[in-house]
Amino acid sequence: MYEKKLFITGATGYIGGEILHQILQSFPTFEVTALVRSVEKGELIEKRTERKVKTVIGSLDSLDLIRKETELSDVVINTASNNHLASLEVIKSVLSKKTSETLFIQISGTGVITDSMDPEKYTPDKVYDDVKDIEEINSLDDSQPHRQADKLTLSIEETNPQFVKTAIVSPPTIFGISNGYDRKYSIQVPLLAIETVKVGYSFTVFKGDTRWSHVHIYDVGSLYVSIIKKFIEKEDFRSGHFGYYFTNDGTDFTWKEITTRVVEALYSRKLIKSKEIRELSPKEVDEIFHLPPLFWGANARTKAEAGRLLGWIPVKSTDSDFLSAIDTSIEYLEKHGLLGPGNQ
Ligand SMILES: NC(=O)c1ccc[n+]([C@@H]2O[C@H](COP(=O)([O-])OP(=O)(O)OC[C@H]3O[C@@H](n4cnc5c(N)ncnc54)[C@H](OP(=O)(O)O)[C@@H]3O)[C@@H](O)[C@H]2O)c1
Incomplete structure (x- = not known):
């Protein structure tokens, strides 16, 4: 009997692969389904995870598939894009009607807090703290990179607070080789x-x-594990408008x-x-x-304080x-x- 059903996008990617790898290690009783874009990628993921992961073929534009998998899952993780609004709208519409406890974690990125590329307008001393500056982070200008997807995600939990928790993970420059299954290097x-x-x-x-x-890819994966643990153990953690997680160290x-x-x-x-x-x-x-x-x-x-409140400790x-x-x-x-x- 599986404990929870988990649906992940971007599993062949650098970030998604590391997260999937750590999920399989930390939650061996989960039933995991991954969205992949081709039969070949599906076979690759199934083979390299020793058939512990089932795949479904489609893209973020396969909205009926995204709808179905979100309906079926207790944990939904999107790492395929921090910009794809149509799939987020579908996830929002399903989650707003859920009657079982569900966690959704959306990938973002610190492009959202970048300042100007004009040296006259730099703000080099500005550091965003994901706890102290949460109101400022939640009011960033709509024109900032992937801000629209962040905003849409932030609006989900309040539609169904009894059953739905959301979190946004916003990594800075990620480094290191991923333990994932296909693309293993960063950007x-x-x-x-x-x-x-x-x-x-x-x-x-x-x-x-x-x-x-900056952050090592391993520490990004371990933050996801920390959030999921809090969710399945039914412990309080920062979610919804407060669930914005930077991930840096050093x-x-x-x-x-x-x-x-x-x-x-x-x-x-x-x-x-x-x-x-x-x-x-x-x-x-x-x-x-x-x-x-x-x-x-x-x-x-950035200053990653919200993760540390969960007990997450970056180690690499x-x-x-x-x-x-x-x-x-x-x-x-x-x-x-x-x-x-x-x-x-
Ligand atoms: N790497 C970083 O330093 C970093 C830091 C912060 C935020 N981010 C953001 O995090 C996200 C993932 O980054 P990454 O480094 O893991 O990228 P990546 O290695 O290129 O992986 C992207 C993954 O998403 C899948 N994908 C892309 N577009 C898709 C679509 N339309 N439908 C379904 N699947 C799709 C890819 O599938 P295929 O294998 O079929 O291509 C792949 O599995 C991106 O939005 C990126 O901007 C990255």
């Missing part, structure tokens, strides 16, 4: 390394003095410091011929590197973990043939 640092090798030199947006907080390095480390690691592996880092405008980053400059050109600094996100993971990520990318002209 910001790996993309910087991949494109630096392609172009032959690296960049900072202007002087590179902006900062994002020092917020500048992108200049991080880029310097990336370049040194690439140079020592003979993947680039010089350690040149050019100061570029956001437009130049877009045109030359084909990368979204916001990831390296704005500040997004220290400064030395972060810096050494830059080298291990580059080693991983090289080993898997992802560093070189034309690769991604």
Whole structure:
């Protein structure tokens, strides 16, 4: 007899894979269903989880499927997108009518608190605390990245507070290799390394003095486990309008410091011929590197207190973990043939 039914999206992804891996370890009696986008990905997930996970094929646009799986599940986890409003509307409509206790956890990201890419308008000292600054976080401007999805998620629990709990997990720069099943590397640092090798030199947006907080992928997964434990043990935890969880630890390095480390690691592996880092405008980053400059050109600094109130303790996100993971990520990318002209 299964204890709970859990439905997860994004299970082949970097974040979703790590979460799924930790859920299978921590909750072996759960019946888990994963949304995948193809028969091949379904077979991959089922095989690599030793058939502990059932898959259903569709996308976030398969609204009837999302509706059905949300109706059937006690725990719903969306890691496939922090922007897809149509699927969130369907999840909201199902959850508003539920008559059994259900937890929904939506992925966000600290892009939502980024400041301007104009150095004249930077707010480098601003750090958002997910407990003390919750009202400010819940009133961010609608134009901020993935704010619309956050807002929609925040409106769900109040439609059915007797049966529904929601949480938003909003990670900063995630680093480290995921224990997941398909894509195992992150976005910001790996993309910087991949494109630096392609172009032959690296960049900072202007002087590179902006900062994002950071977290190891393992500690993101363990936060999900902490939230789910509170839910199944029927203990109080911050949810709904208060259920906004940042996930960082350690020092917020500048992108200049991080880029310097990336370049040194690439140079020592003979993947680039010089350690040149050019100061570029956001437009130049877009045109030359084909990368979204916001990831390296704005500040997004957080203090993850809400998770600590649950008893969550990050264990792999220290400064030395972060810096050494830059080298291990580059080693991983090289080993898997992802560093070189034309690769991604
Ligand atoms: N990595 C970070 O540092 C970070 C930090 C904060 C927030 N985030 C956000 O977290 C989310 C997940 O990030 P990630 O790094 O795990 O990305 P990822 O590795 O690219 O994984 C995305 C996952 O979602 C699936 N997916 C994408 N679009 C879908 C759709 N329309 N329908 C169904 N499935 C879909 C992908 O399936 P396929 O295998 O079929 O492609 C994959 O399983 C993104 O919204 C990202 O912006 C990431």
